[in-house]
Amino acid sequence: MSTGADVKAAKFVLVTGAGSGMGMESALQLAAAGYDVVGSVLTEEEARSLRSVAEERRLSIRVIRMNVADEASVRTAIAEFMQMTGGRIDALVQFAGMGLRGFFEDLGMDEVRRVFDVNVFGMMAVTQAVLPYMRAAGSGRILLTSSIAGRMGSMSISGYASSKFAVEGWAECLRQELRPFGIWVSLLEPGLIATPHFTVNRNRARRALDPDGVYYRWFCQHESIVDSILQRNQFTMSDVARAVLSILGSKSPRLRYTVGGKAKLIFALRRHLPGEWFETLYWGFVRRMVTKPRHQAASLSGEPPAGPQRLKAS
Numbered sequence: 001m002s003t004g005a006d007v008k009a010a011k012f013v014l015v016t017g018a019g020s021g022m023g024m025e026s027a028l029q030l031a032a033a034g035y036d037v038v039g040s041v042l043t044e045e046e047a048r049s050l051r052s053v054a055e056e057r058r059l060s061i062r063v064i065r066m067n068v069a070d071e072a073s074v075r076t077a078i079a080e081f082m083q084m085t086g087g088r089i090d091a092l093v094q095f096a097g098m099g100l101r102g103f104f105e106d107l108g109m110d111e112v113r114r115v116f117d118v119n120v121f122g123m124m125a126v127t128q129a130v131l132p133y134m135r136a137a138g139s140g141r142i143l144l145t146s147s148i149a150g151r152m153g154s155m156s157i158s159g160y161a162s163s164k165f166a167v168e169g170w171a172e173c174l175r176q177e178l179r180p181f182g183i184w185v186s187l188l189e190p191g192l193i194a195t196p197h198f199t200v201n202r203n204r205a206r207r208a209l210d211p212d213g214v215y216y217r218w219f220c221q222h223e224s225i226v227d228s229i230l231q232r233n234q235f236t237m238s239d240v241a242r243a244v245l246s247i248l249g250s251k252s253p254r255l256r257y258t259v260g261g262k263a264k265l266i267f268a269l270r271r272h273l274p275g276e277w278f279e280t281l282y283w284g285f286v287r288r289m290v291t292k293p294r295h296q297a298a299s300l301s302g303e304p305p306a307g308p309q310r311l312k313a314s
Contacts, residue, residue, distance in 0.1 A: 012085040013248070015039045016068060016096040016126060018061075019046025021195035022145070022240045023095030024053065029241040030093075030248070031059040038081050040066040040096070068096045068122030069114075078129040089133050091141040091248055094123050100159035101223070102205030103215040111205055112159045119163035124170065131178075140183040141248055144171050148191045148263040152270065155290055156222040159205070175255055186253045190240050191260025194230045204300075211299060221290045224297035235260045 013030055017023035018039025027039040031054065039061050041047045047063045054061040062084060066077035081089065100107065100115045127142060134140030149157055150164030168187060175185035208219050243259045258264050270278050 011090050012036050012088050013038070013091040013093060014081055014089060014130070015093045016066065016123075017041075017145075018063075018095065019043065019050055021095070022190065022193070022237050023093075024050055025237040026093060026095065026241040026244045027061055028054060028057060028059055029238070029245060031061050032057070033245055035091075035248075036085070038062045038064060038084060040064050040068075040077060042067055042096075066096075066126075068126055069117040071125050074122075074125045074129055078126070082133065087133060088137065089130050089140065090137075091143070092127065092130050093143045093145075093244060093248075094126060095145050096122060096126075097145065099157075099203050100205060101156055101203065101219075102159070102208030103156055103219060104158040106207035106210075106213060106215055106219075107159050107205045108207065111203075112162075115159050115163050115203075116166070119160075120166045120170070123167060127174070131183075134178075134183050135181045138182045140178075140181075141253070142174070142178070142183065142185045143188055143244065143247055144185070145188045145190070146171070148189055148258065148260070148266070150187075150189060151267070155286065156208075156219060172255065184253050185255070186247050187256045188240070188243065188247070189256060189258045189263065191235060191258070191263030192226070192229055192233065193235050193237065193240065193260065194233060195237060209300060216299075217296070218290050220299050221293050221297045223300065225289060229262075233262075235262070 013035045015023055015027040015030065015037060018027040018037075019041035023039070027037050027050070031037040037060075039050055041050060041063060042065070044065070047065065050061065050063055064077050064080050064084075065073075067073040097119045098115055100111055102111075123144060127144075130140075130142075134142075144167055146167045147161075147164045149161040150168045153161045153165075171185055171187050178185055207213055208215070210216060213219075240259055243257055247253050247257055258267060266282070269282065273281070
């Protein structure tokens with residue numbers, strides 16, 4: 001068995017979720033850096049978008065269709081990829097994923113299962129499909145996109161955060177299992193960043209949108225806070241793509257890579273403050289902003305929330 005991967009061997013790269021956002025930008029920057037990139041997309045519209053942007057930048061990216069939540073689709077797509085590359089895959093970079101916004105009591109279990117099907121089981125299925133090829137080669141890089149929400153929960157994202165916590169635990173196990181085969185596993189943990197995840201793909205739970213719902217005012221307030229942070233944020237998808245390049249180019253990549261200044265600051269505070277202090281100071285501050293705001297946020301329709309105020313914040 002190989003005990004390490006040759007950095008220069010990381011040439012054929014599969015990027016999942018390359019049809020938009022961080023996945024697309026990372027696929028483009030990898031292609032610009034000389035990698036032979038195949039981007040997987042969910043829809044034909046995403047395929048056209050990726051090809052169009054690649055053409056504008058005068059880059060060569062091959063595109064395949066894959067639904068990570070469908071195991072048959074995964075098997076077909078990986079077989080197509082291997083046919084393209086002569087049975088070789090040097091790196092797998094996984095961005096395919098989805099969000100879910102809403103207080104836990106408002107989440108439908110079907111909505112939560114869908115998030116886990118994509119964010120956890122989909123990522124597992126793609127990884128499992130490429131492992132025999134990486135083991136045979138004695139090398140490989142697997143980069144799994146998690147989130148700051150995979151290491152620290154927050155109000156209104158329990159469905160999403162729990163899926164990313166699962167990815168973090170799985171990745172820790174996977175890294176230990178695959179290192180003897182010369183395969184490196186790393187986690188990418190971006191902070192809050194403006195992507196289609198927060199615009200056209202903003203997945204709000206059905207019951208969270210009910211103006212008569214118990215949590216509706218709080219949900220509107222939390223959404224308003226998130227939007228405000230995104231508007232002020234200087235952290236971009238290009239920053240994430242550059243991190244991907246750095247990780248794949250590292251001789252001995254770490255397990256975790258947090259990207260974004262605010263995320264790093266919050267983790268530093270949590271690392272150095274006793275747990276009870278952090279919960280009281282940071283989580284207490286966020287909770288008060290959401291449940292006892294100085295200025296009430298507009299409803300999701302742009303009007304002041306008209307729902308009943310039936311909750312009391314502790």
